Amino acid sequence: MTGFRPGVRLGIDVGKARVGVARCDPDGMLATPVETVPRSDSSVSRILELTDEHAAVEILVGLPVSLAGSDTASTADARGFAAGLAARTAVPIRLVDERLSTVSAHAALRQSGRSQKKSRGIVDQVAAVILLQNAIDVEKQTGRPAGAPVAAVEEGDR
Numbered sequence: 001m002t003g004f005r006p007g008v009r010l011g012i013d014v015g016k017a018r019v020g021v022a023r024c025d026p027d028g029m030l031a032t033p034v035e036t037v038p039r040s041d042s043s044v045s046r047i048l049e050l051t052d053e054h055a056a057v058e059i060l061v062g063l064p065v066s067l068a069g070s071d072t073a074s075t076a077d078a079r080g081f082a083a084g085l086a087a088r089t090a091v092p093i094r095l096v097d098e099r100l101s102t103v104s105a106h107a108a109l110r111q112s113g114r115s116q117k118k119s120r121g122i123v124d125q126v127a128a129v130i131l132l133q134n135a136i137d138v139e140k141q142t143g144r145p146a147g148a149p150v151a152a153v154e155e156g157d158r
Contacts, residue, residue: 003143007057011132020124062098096147
């Protein structure tokens with residue numbers, strides 16, 4: 001493995017109603033689903049609990065940008081969620097391009113014979129797996145972490 005920093009990472013797919021969480025093993029061989037967290041005031045707290053439970057060394061939050069690479073309404077939401085995490089933990093947070101991860105997740109679930117309605121509870125986890133696996137693969141190929149670091153912001157700065 002070229003330049004992969006060892007350690008468990010969490011992948012986070014931030015949605016309006018749910019937050020998908022995935023993790024990888026310490027060697028970055030495989031990303032797997034962890035849980036779907038309902039989106040609420042306690043979402044950040046639950047993600048931080050999962051960070052502790054899995055002894056994660058980094059949290060990768062998916063940044064949903066348009067196909068052209070520009071920001072969307074969801075981009076600001078994901079940035080805000082990542083900043084909220086960064087304000088409450090010393091674990092490094094990185095924003096990673098997640099273009100098409102949710103679309104890919106829906107397609108994979110459809111191919112496995114699940115309807116969109118039956119997939120609602122797990123599609124966010126599958127999207128988190130896809131974005132985390134992509135980030136791991138980028139780091140292994142380039143020797144550099146995927147995405148961009150999120151600086152902690154003070155509560156008053158938001």
